[in-house]
Amino acid sequence: MAEIVVALAAVAALVLSIYNTRAQRRDAREQQERWQREEERWQREEERWRREKLPNLEVQSDSRGGYGLRVQIYSLRVVNSGGSPVEIRSLRMVLPDERRLPLPEANEDVKAYKWETEKPVGAGLPHVLQPGQSIRFATEKDGLDATLRRAGFTGWADYRIEVEDALGNTYSVSEWAMLGEPFTEP
Numbered sequence: 001m002a003e004i005v006v007a008l009a010a011v012a013a014l015v016l017s018i019y020n021t022r023a024q025r026r027d028a029r030e031q032q033e034r035w036q037r038e039e040e041r042w043q044r045e046e047e048r049w050r051r052e053k054l055p056n057l058e059v060q061s062d063s064r065g066g067y068g069l070r071v072q073i074y075s076l077r078v079v080n081s082g083g084s085p086v087e088i089r090s091l092r093m094v095l096p097d098e099r100r101l102p103l104p105e106a107n108e109d110v111k112a113y114k115w116e117t118e119k120p121v122g123a124g125l126p127h128v129l130q131p132g133q134s135i136r137f138a139t140e141k142d143g144l145d146a147t148l149r150r151a152g153f154t155g156w157a158d159y160r161i162e163v164e165d166a167l168g169n170t171y172s173v174s175e176w177a178m179l180g181e182p183f184t185e186p
Contacts, residue, residue: 056082057129057171059163063141071109072141075118076173078163080129087166088127091137093144094160094172095151103161104143114138126166145177154179 058079065072080086091103105122106114114120119127121139129135148157157179160172 054082055080055084055086055165055167055169057086057088057163057165057169059161059171059173061161061173061175065141071107071113073110073113073138074141074144075115076103076121076137076139076161076163077134078129078137078171079134080131083131085131086129088125088129088135088163089166090125090164091121092162092164093147094162095148096153096157096159097151099151100162101147101151103137104139104147106139107143110138110140144175145179148177149179 058081060077060079061075062077063072063074076091078088092100093103094100103121106120111120115136115138118136118138121137124135124137127135148159155178157177158174159177160174162170162172164170
């Protein structure tokens with residue numbers, strides 16, 4: 001009889017042990033799922049905070065010319081899509097070899113043909129953009145090409161126009177130019 005009681009106690013202990021093991025695994029899995037949901041929630045909150053609080057500039061470009069204009073104007077549009085004011089400190093060209101040069105200043109032709117909402121490159125910096133605001137800068141497209149030729153580039157040249165804010169963050173737009181022979185001073 002004692003053997004039966006011992007056997008029943010052993011079976012009961014085994015069943016209880018299996019039950020507890022499964023319950024611990026279930027609890028651990030539920031805890032891991034809770035942590036994962038919490039981590040995802042914090043990531044969403046951090047992303048929302050970044051969008052709303054941190055500076056974020058979008059840089060776009062276009063050029064226009066012909067139709068009676070004597071110059072081809074290169075226009076750079078900078079939009080503050082972040083949630084805080086951003087101070088634009090500099091505009092520059094990033095050459096194919098990663099050298100950085102200031103954008104060529106706008107000449108008198110550009111100043112005469114620029115849009116009312118554009119600022120000539122070389123004027124208007126530093127400039128503070130409030131959230132949702134944008135600004136345009138204008139220069140002569142030939143000036144950009146001449147800068148590349150002076151730096152020794154010919155043929156096809158990929159480069160970037162870079163905007164730097166007061167915190168040292170940089171934002172850029174990719175550009176290209178088809179250049180002739182290297183520029184030589186007369």
